[in-house]
Amino acid sequence: MKTLLMWMGILLLTPSIWGQCMSSASIALSDVTNKQSVPSYSSDSTTDTDKDTSRPQISAHRGGRFIAGYPENALETFQFISEQVPVIIECDVNMSSDSVLFLMHDNTLERTTTGQGVVQRTEWTYIQDLYLKDDYGIVTRYSPPTLVAVMEWAFNKARLTLDVKRGVPIEKVVEMVRNHGAIGYASIITYNYEDALRVYLADPRIKLSVNIRNEEELQRYLNGPFQRENLMAFTGLTERTPQFYKSIKEAGIKVIIGTMGNLDNSAAAKGDQVYRKLRTTGADILATDRPIAVHKAFLN
Numbered sequence: 001m002k003t004l005l006m007w008m009g010i011l012l013l014t015p016s017i018w019g020q021c022m023s024s025a026s027i028a029l030s031d032v033t034n035k036q037s038v039p040s041y042s043s044d045s046t047t048d049t050d051k052d053t054s055r056p057q058i059s060a061h062r063g064g065r066f067i068a069g070y071p072e073n074a075l076e077t078f079q080f081i082s083e084q085v086p087v088i089i090e091c092d093v094n095m096s097s098d099s100v101l102f103l104m105h106d107n108t109l110e111r112t113t114t115g116q117g118v119v120q121r122t123e124w125t126y127i128q129d130l131y132l133k134d135d136y137g138i139v140t141r142y143s144p145p146t147l148v149a150v151m152e153w154a155f156n157k158a159r160l161t162l163d164v165k166r167g168v169p170i171e172k173v174v175e176m177v178r179n180h181g182a183i184g185y186a187s188i189i190t191y192n193y194e195d196a197l198r199v200y201l202a203d204p205r206i207k208l209s210v211n212i213r214n215e216e217e218l219q220r221y222l223n224g225p226f227q228r229e230n231l232m233a234f235t236g237l238t239e240r241t242p243q244f245y246k247s248i249k250e251a252g253i254k255v256i257i258g259t260m261g262n263l264d265n266s267a268a269a270k271g272d273q274v275y276r277k278l279r280t281t282g283a284d285i286l287a288t289d290r291p292i293a294v295h296k297a298f299l300n
Contacts (some may be wrong), residue, residue, distance in 0.1 A: 055298040056279045059088040059161060059287040061260050062105060066289060071112060071132035073103035075145045075153055082158050085295040089154065090161045090189070090287060093147055095168045100124035101147040101176060105165070114139055120167050147173070151182045160186040161209055170195055174202040187232070193220055200226055209234050209256060218248060228252040232285065237261055245282025254284040264290050272297035 060081050062072035070077040078089050094104035097120060109115040109122065113130040132142045145153075147162075154160050160182070164170050170188070177186045187207035190196040196210050204227065212218050212233035221231060233248045237258040245255050257278050259267065267274035267290070275297040278286060288294050 056283050057285040058291045058294050059090045060291040061289050063089045063091045066135045071134045074142045076142045085291050087291050088159045092163045094165045096124040098123050102144050151180045163189040171202045242281050256285040257283040259288045
């Protein structure tokens with residue numbers, strides 16, 4: 001009799017249990033098929049340079065510079081560089097007069113495109129048909145890409161750091177990153193504490209590159225509301241003391257040293273030991289105009 005009652009109870013509970021299992025399976029399937037909700041490329045993903053602690057990560061300034069036939073801030077350049085070197089793509093977010101976010105470093109169009117005029121006073125319908133010039137002034141067949149196109153290209157392929165130009169609402173960039181499921185692979189560059197706080201308040205999950213060039217700036221961020229694992233300290237374009245880098249790293253923040261300009265020029269003249277010394281001193285990430293050269297410096 002007890003056995004009969006037990007089996008009757010199991011049969012009565014089975015539809016409920018089965019329903020719960022099917023509901024859980026449906027939720028899991030929804031998560032897998034919704035790319036924006038669960039991007040497969042997360043901020044914890046590792047690149048080749050992440051896995052080898054003897055090498056720094058490499059950030060390609062403006063996505064790649066001084067490569068004949070490949071202009072800065074161009075999708076085609078990002079693709080070319082990423083095929084040569086495991087890199088973070090640093091790029092510049094600007095905005096047309098009709099509020100389209102796209103990549104452009106300068107305030108005006110003349111240097112890098114076949115167009116003319118002030119970027120933020122020009123409509124996207126004009127800008128999208130322009131051709132980009134490389135750093136030697138040669139016109140290419142490539143056109144300025146939208147931020148949306150860049151994030152779609154980078155999904156499950158590359159990490160981005162977005163340098164938001166003056167006059168572009170930083171909250172609009174945060175919204176774009178969030179809406180396109182790019183929080184896991186797109187960080188935002190800020191140059192002052194106030195802008196960093198604006199990004200944090202808009203979405204505390206977003207990784208930030210912040211200026212930390214001295215102990216006072218370091219303490220301000222440590223005393224702020226930020227999650228330290230979401231901060232990367234850009235320490236400037238000159239070398240700091242090993243003790244300063246140590247203080248940043250002990251706080252759980254990665255160190256970015258910018259080599260654009262003097263340090264890249266020094267490495268070109270004196271050799272790879274310039275980059276190796278920066279790594280030994282404390283650089284987790286080298287932001288450079290010479291990503292291929294930096295990569296080769298750590299191959300031996």
